[in-house]
Amino acid sequence: MAYLELNNIYKTYGEGDGSTEVLSNINLTMDEGEFVAIVGFTGSGKTTLVNLINGLLQPTSGEVLFKGVPVTDTSHERGVIFQNYSLLPWLTVGQNIYMAVKEAFPKENKKALMEIVKNYVGMVNLTPAINKRPKELSGGMRQRVAVARALAMNPEMIIMDEPLGALDALTRGNLQDEILNIWSQDKRTALLITNDVDEGIYMADRIIPLKPGPNATLGPEFKIDIERPRDKTAMNDNPEYKKTRNSIIEYLMDIGDERKTVSDVEYKLPELTPKSFVA
Amino acid sequence: MEQEMVLKNENSLSSSLKQMLLKLTPSIKKDGIIKSLKNTGITLLSILLFIGLWQMGSKALYNKEANYRVEKALQEQGEAAAVAERACIESGDSSCQPNTLPSPSQVWASLQSLIADHQVIRADKAAFAEKMAVTNEKMISQGKDPIVYTGRASFVDIVLTSIKTVFAGFLLAMFIAVPIGIVIGLSPSLRSAFNWFIQIFKPVSPVVWYLLVFMIVKTLYIGDSSDNAFVISFISVGLCAMWATLVNTAMGVASVDKDYINVAKVLKLGTFQKVFKVILPSSLPLIFTGLRITLSVAWMVLIAIELLAQSQGLGLFVWEEFQNGANDSNSKIIVAMFVIGIIGFLLDRLMLAVQNMVSFNKNEMA
Numbered sequence: 001m002a003y004l005e006l007n008n009i010y011k012t013y014g015e016g017d018g019s020t021e022v023l024s025n026i027n028l029t030m031d032e033g034e035f036v037a038i039v040g041f042t043g044s045g046k047t048t049l050v051n052l053i054n055g056l057l058q059p060t061s062g063e064v065l066f067k068g069v070p071v072t073d074t075s076h077e078r079g080v081i082f083q084n085y086s087l088l089p090w091l092t093v094g095q096n097i098y099m100a101v102k103e104a105f106p107k108e109n110k111k112a113l114m115e116i117v118k119n120y121v122g123m124v125n126l127t128p129a130i131n132k133r134p135k136e137l138s139g140g141m142r143q144r145v146a147v148a149r150a151l152a153m154n155p156e157m158i159i160m161d162e163p164l165g166a167l168d169a170l171t172r173g174n175l176q177d178e179i180l181n182i183w184s185q186d187k188r189t190a191l192l193i194t195n196d197v198d199e200g201i202y203m204a205d206r207i208i209p210l211k212p213g214p215n216a217t218l219g220p221e222f223k224i225d226i227e228r229p230r231d232k233t234a235m236n237d238n239p240e241y242k243k244t245r246n247s248i249i250e251y252l253m254d255i256g257d258e259r260k261t262v263s264d265v266e267y268k269l270p271e272l273t274p275k276s277f278v279a
Numbered sequence: 280m281e282q283e284m285v286l287k288n289e290n291s292l293s294s295s296l297k298q299m300l301l302k303l304t305p306s307i308k309k310d311g312i313i314k315s316l317k318n319t320g321i322t323l324l325s326i327l328l329f330i331g332l333w334q335m336g337s338k339a340l341y342n343k344e345a346n347y348r349v350e351k352a353l354q355e356q357g358e359a360a361a362v363a364e365r366a367c368i369e370s371g372d373s374s375c376q377p378n379t380l381p382s383p384s385q386v387w388a389s390l391q392s393l394i395a396d397h398q399v400i401r402a403d404k405a406a407f408a409e410k411m412a413v414t415n416e417k418m419i420s421q422g423k424d425p426i427v428y429t430g431r432a433s434f435v436d437i438v439l440t441s442i443k444t445v446f447a448g449f450l451l452a453m454f455i456a457v458p459i460g461i462v463i464g465l466s467p468s469l470r471s472a473f474n475w476f477i478q479i480f481k482p483v484s485p486v487v488w489y490l491l492v493f494m495i496v497k498t499l500y501i502g503d504s505s506d507n508a509f510v511i512s513f514i515s516v517g518l519c520a521m522w523a524t525l526v527n528t529a530m531g532v533a534s535v536d537k538d539y540i541n542v543a544k545v546l547k548l549g550t551f552q553k554v555f556k557v558i559l560p561s562s563l564p565l566i567f568t569g570l571r572i573t574l575s576v577a578w579m580v581l582i583a584i585e586l587l588a589q590s591q592g593l594g595l596f597v598w599e600e601f602q603n604g605a606n607d608s609n610s611k612i613i614v615a616m617f618v619i620g621i622i623g624f625l626l627d628r629l630m631l632a633v634q635n636m637v638s639f640n641k642n643e644m645a
Contacts, residue, residue, distance in 0.1 A: 056541055080545045086538040090560045099556065103546045153546075 002029040003189055009062035011048055022048050024215040037192040037200035040210030046193045050161040054080045076104050079155030083162045085142045087134040094130040097149045104153035120152040140171035151182060157189040176203055197248050202230055211255050222248050330383050337382040344377035373606045381610035389610035397433035404428050432591050441592035448516030448577050456521040460528025481522040485580035489515040489587045508590040515584045520577035527569025531562030567634040574630050578623045593619055
């Protein structure tokens with residue numbers, strides 16, 4: 001039995017003529033301990049897919065099975081790291097995480113919970129900022145808080161929805177390593193949604209492209225057979241890396257072109273001539 | 280001793296730091312002083328200009344009415360009467376002063392007379408309390424109500440009554456509007472059920488609210504001889520002013536960021552936790568904006584309602600002075616006008632301070 005299973009998922013927004021089918025015929029199986037990345041263009045329905053898996057949304061048809069049980073609601077077993085951090089701005093870093101931990105371990109006393117909070121804040125190197133509010137933090141720090149919050153609940157599976165999308169390249173690289181570190185420590189199952197092919201190759205065991213929506217569906221999977229721990233610089237010369245990267249990008253470019261040719265709308269451009277300011 | 284040393288060191292450290300900063304930023308500092316001086320100067324200048332215009336306007340009105348009186352005396356009673364009237368007006372005799380917009384100096388004099396009056400009444404009250412102390416003690420020990428001072432209220436008492444009424448009304452508005460706002464904000468069906476109610480009652484005038492409250496409270500107090508003017512006025516004020524809070528709370532609760540709701544769902548917060556830990560904090564800024572509007576509306580409608588309810592506050596004071604028509608009545612009305620304005624301004628500042636204290640997005644607020 002697969003750990004996570006998506007069977008013939010369709011998701012439609014709206015009803016009647018105004019409805020759009022965002023996801024069509026999505027099928028995916030993940031094993032325990034696996035790290036899968038789903039790569040796709042912006043607006044291809046990635047977030048919808050994530051919300052179906054974490055239980056915030058229900059599919060129009062088809063079913064999401066988590067350990068063989070249909071997903072009907074959110075669960076502490078599946079931790080979510082949101083795209084836009086989603087920290088509560090009126091709580092400090094510590095309070096944001098404490099709130100999650102308290103829900104996840106309702107039986108623990110306050111002291112034990114605070115210990116957990118401190119542990120995870122330390123893990124993402126934010127101990128000096130534990131009493132700061134999200135507003136006082138940089139984007140990278142906020143995302144680290146979000147990571148700590150998701151992990152502090154000790155979920156069996158981590159679902160990441162473009163967690164590093166809004167960060168600069170350097171912070172991104174650091175956080176990728178931090179997430180990988182944490183993941184490899186106790187081999188949780190991880191699902192990463194991203195628009196960055198390199199990030200996917202660096203982090204995941206498998207990459208599955210999501211064809212752009214509407215009617216988004218999953219493309220053929222690409223296995224990444226690069227040994228862990230992976231080294232970013234060394235990877236650039238790895239022929240396996242180059243091959244995988246090229247084939248994924250080629251595939252994505254192809255479906256991108258396909259999307260372009262499908263559109264037959266002609267845009268009428270206004271007739272403009274640049275004005276000359278030199279007499 | 281040692282502590283002192285430390286303190287001294289700290290002081291010298293901070294002063295040297297200050298000097299360094301001053302050296303680094305002399306132009307900025309200077310600019311800041313000049314700018315604030317300039318601002319104060321402009322404010323003072325505008326106040327002077329306002330008083331000057333007021334003085335000129337009241338002078339013109341005074342002359343117009345004085346001339347009219349002299350003219351009237353001339354036509355009706357002949358030259359001698361006109362001269363006598365002119366002389367009477369110029370002598371400043373209170374029997375023949377034109378009754379019009381008072382000048383700034385008259386208003387200032389009235390303010391002082393009101394304060395002096397307050398002191399007299401306070402002394403009266405103290406004397407009364409002293410005189411009655413023994414009797415009252417006896418009465419209390421016998422289980423009777425003590426005798427209280429029932430003389431005229433001073434201007435300060437009147438202002439205090441108004442402030443008390445406004446705060447009672449404000450609290451009532453808050454306790455009604457915030458919970459209802461939260462409930463209808465949470466449930467779209469309740470929202471549509473309440474919508475007609477809000478839309479219809481929101482624009483109702485304070486006078487009508489007063490009448491409605493009067494109808495109900497009068498019946499509730501039937502057979503009770505105690506003064507219900509205060510109760511009627513604060514309930515009316517509250518009902519009049521609560522709508523801004525009600526609408527803002529409902530809107531704030533209904534429009535909580537979807538991300539926060541998702542967080543609550545992913546963390547699996549219970550309904551109670553979700554409301555108190557996520558929805559309420561995130562709608563606090565809007566709730567407080569509503570409360571701020573409510574307080575200023577409450578203060579504004581208070582005057583009209585006190586007048587109608589015969590509650591011993593500023594509204595009644597203004598109305599009684601107007602009916603009174605004494606020589607200094609008009610200037611007392613203007614004093615009351617300024618007091619009302621200044622207190623309204625201070626209340627708004629107070630609410631703004633509270634609002635800034637509780638809201639998490641201070642930067643967006645300003």
